[in-house]
Amino acid sequence: MLKRVCTLIIRRGLLTFQNDGAFRVHPSVSHALAENRPVVALESTIITHGMPYPHNLSTAREVEAIVRAQDATPATVGVIEGKVHIGLSTEELDFLARFDGSVKVSRRDLPYVVSQGLSGGTTVSATMIAAQRVGIPVFVTGGIGGVHRDGENRPLFQECRSKMKEILGVCASLKCPSIRILLRSSRMTGLDISADLTELGRTPVVVVSAGVKSILDIGRTLEFLETQGVCVATYGPSKDFPAFFSPLSGFTSPYQVSDPDKAAQLIESALSLGLHSGVLIAVPIPQEYAAAGQQIERAIQTALAETNARGITGKDVTPNILQRVNELTQGKSLQANIALIHNNAKVGSQIAGVLSKRVKKRKSSIASYHPAKQCETNIVVVGGINVDFIAKGKTKTLQFGQTNPGTFCQSYGGVGRNIAECLSRLGHQPMFISVTGADSQSDAVFNYCKHMDTSGVTRLEGQSTATYCAVITENGELSLGLGDMDIHQLITEQYVSQFEKQLLSSTLVCLDGNIPASTIRYVCSIAKQHNINVWYEPTDSKKACKPFLSDAWKSLSYASPNLAELCTMNKTLGLQTPKVLPNSLEQVLSLAVALSRPLLEHLHCLVVTLGENGVVVCGEHHVGSVNLKPRIEKKTRKLCALHYPALSVAAHKNVSGAGDSLAGALMAGIIQGRDTDACVRMGLLAARLSLASPHPIAPMLSTQSVEPDRIQNHSWPKPTFMWID
Structure with a gap:
């Protein structure tokens, strides 16, 4: 009797510890975390909003397989019937891939989606929240959001910036750091900024991506990341900051890490400092797919013009542009998208593996x-x-x-x-x-x-x-x-x-x-x-x-x-x-x-x-x-x-x-x-x-x-x- 009682306590105790309120952790993820094995978080908006079926499902499965091939555990994050799942079963992946009523879930959407029992794909910000909640330090995605193009030319922003300059101009002589940051922000932002950037500024999770989507204003995005205190580094031999479909954006990263060891060293330092901000590792697209970058960029410009003409705004902009770009490039952008996601998954898993070994070594030396x-x-x-x-x-x-x-x-x-x-x-x-x-x-x-x-x-x-x-x-x-x-x-x-x-x-x-x-x-x-x-x-x-x-x-x-x-x-x-x-x-x-x-x-x-x-x-x-x-x-x-x-x-x-x-x-x-x-x-x-x-x-x-x-x-x-x- 005592043995049965205590076995039940152990099993149920672990389940309760892992499944806290609105969060549900897959057993494979919880076991890997408990044993200090590498775990890689993956978002799910690429499944629900990024690609058409069945490409979304096959890509999700391929990405998880790549993570496993690097001896890491994949933890795809998604919301199913009001519960944030950290790690999805085969059936749950299939459900999100096919479900037509999926919500695009960012930080702001989490309370409503959970309270209403809805289902959806988590963006970069929501996935970071879930990863940090259970202690997953590395998160792999395709590309992050950023500052949208031409936001500074909108009438509302022009009026706001004019008023802000009047106020801050009076205070600029004070040489206060906060005033300087505000002045800089007034020049920089277009009042249409992805929640991904602010999440990177307040959540200590490492995001491995192909840089910033080229449909965005990359220069202002990098400036905003600096203002948020986010450490940005390009992965590989160059400091050139990648632009999703292209290894070159015309901008330079503040830092560069050449291999998984250097990246893990940077991440360990960032996490140990307790800065409460994330790290962005920008991985260039594989060279064999980069040649199509110019064609894709021309398609992006066309899609942007069409989107503006149709009056599409907010979180609907990105999926509409990506869909139109895929049509204009006859599927080449989709192929490049899948290739860079595969590459990010491989690099991110290698980094997570080295980071896990470094953490184990540090704990062993402490013990x-x-x-x-x-x-x-x-x-x-x-x-x-x-x-x-x-x-x-x-x-x-x-x-x-x-x-x-x-x-x-x-x-x-x-x-x-x-x-x-x-x-x-x-x-x-x-x-x-x-x-x-x-x-x-x-x-x-x-x-x-x-x-x-x-x-x-x-x-x-x-x-x-x-x-x-x-x-x-x-x-x-x-x-x-x-x-x-x-x-x-x-x-x-x-x-x-x-x-x-x-x-x-x-x-x-x-x-x-x-x-x-x-x-x-x-x-x-x-x-x-x-x-x-x-x-x-x-x-x-x-x-x-x-x-x-x-x-x-x-x-x-x-x-x-x-x-x-x-x-x-x-x-x-x-x-x-x-x-x-x-x-x-x-x-x-x-x-x-x-x-x-x-x-x-x-x-x-x-x-x-x-x-x-x-x-x-x-x-x-x-x-x-x-x-x-x-x-x-x-x-x-x-x-x-x-x-x-x-x-x-x-x-x-x-x-x-x-x-x-x-x-x-x-x-x-x-x-x-x-x-x-x-x-x-x-x-x-x-x-x-x-x-x-x-x-x-x-x-x-x-x-x-x-x-x-x-x-x-x-x-x-x-x-x-x-x-x-």
């Missing part, structure tokens, strides 16, 4: 940590990292032995990883020390945790990344958990000792209960010798005992157990504990304080989490509160406790990361030197965000979201002060 290369950090977290599959029932109780209605999702957890992520999102950069397997799950983990310092995480060949499956009730309580955590035992004393320099320079070291007891003893021995503050997060009631099996616990400064874990700590020390935990709040608080007292003989502070009853902070009394500041030396002190009620949560989605969020935010507040009230309030806000999120650490967690001042002081529940005898 293969060498201590001498690392800089000192003030927080170190040692603990587990898991891939979590969460099944949430839609009822208050779950019936085993039968199918229960529920929802499924995949997330990334592990107590150590959760705390490290929480600290990272709150403005710190803790070094996280852990291990994973050298498998596809670890690829997904490293990709998700790229905002963290994972230089202390090593992939181990022949091992499986820790996996945790949980079945929770409607209100978020754990009903069943199953974990494959054996790899955590490989976070050994010998492994962690590689990072002794970082441990010695740290302000705070956090240990989670998943690591071996011998590793905990090793870190505690260093802490004792060098007066380092160590925070212990017990993880669960069975693992809470690990530091207390020896005198290692006496070197801890902080611990954050729940009441059951606190009982385990006392019981391990041979102290009396109740067999049944009390129910009333008064009895719960009394027990928490009583069980904390013997541990505070050596620990600086205990943070006892009580679920819906909030948290009790126990430690040294200081000015009517508990002193949370890092301990400098042990001394005799007067002890007290503060009980903080929990913050209300509208709906519990997941309870697995609330305690870790609380602990991580408390640590952040302590390191920042905040007072006790501020630290605890930060922790409570972080815990509330976690409870309302399907992820252990809420993605929206930030320094602003846990700022205590964002909630009026009178709205905070008052803490209850208690003396500890």
